[in-house]
Amino acid sequence: MEVERKFLVPDPPDLDGTEWDEIEQGYLALGADGEVRLRRKADHRLLTAKRGSGLSREEAEVELDGDDFDDLWPLTVARRLRKRRHLIPHGELEIELDVYEGDLEGLVVAETEFASEEEARAFEPPGWIGEEVTGDERYLNETLATRGKPTNR
């Protein structure tokens, strides 16, 4: 089971020298019970299927060759996003800091994965971490890709 917490980052720290990947992703299908995502990350082209929600969420991922990715990618039109993901060490943990680009420019979100709920509750975030948005559907990537940036902030 994945335990994650997600936060807004209104004022990001200095990111010079951090490790990062450019990520572009788009959704082939978004259903009430299941989604299929294409993602280009560095040299990797991935197709990820997710099913279910909450505790019973299942996921499978396969690597596509470039031609297959290129054949499928056009079907994600208008359901895409781009972001630069920085990996920031924080004690024993690693914070993924997603700096969104394009239509979502200005949005920066930090996410951390924990080994247990206890560890998640004990998390002491760095000072630049802002409001928590764990579980807020407006900040799911599939929502951001289809509806854009939440407007009421």
Place this chain on the structure above:
Amino acid sequence: MEVERKFLVPDPPDLDGTEWDEIEQGYLALGADGEVRLRRKADHRLLTAKRGSGLSREEAEVELDGDDFDDLWPLTVARRLRKRRHLIPHGELEIELDVYEGDLEGLVVAETEFASEEEARAFEPPGWIGEEVTGDERYLNETLATRGKPTNR
């Protein structure tokens, strides 16, 4: 643009000697605008994405290797169907006769693709063709895979 007509076949013809393929398919995701299907047909393992509906329907298909297919297949649970597809020559045309199996046993559907709407209108079906169900959502494969056989017949 695809022009197709679909018919029920209450009393199928003798299928001995016809060419056929065993088809198993399942859906990774079914959305209002987009679906992703896995299909095993003879030695082929295919992933097909469809988007849009009616005239603007787009489709892309890639072949998966066996391991990738096997990784993704479990996520189609409860959204699967099996059928034997017979190919029946009919003049210049070819009729695909799908004999459903498993939970859908007893359902037989014939489908033919035409080069134009004019040709579709001029189609003279063989005597064993029954009621037309072109455009009837209950007989879409995605509906059959999730909701089963229509009950009110």
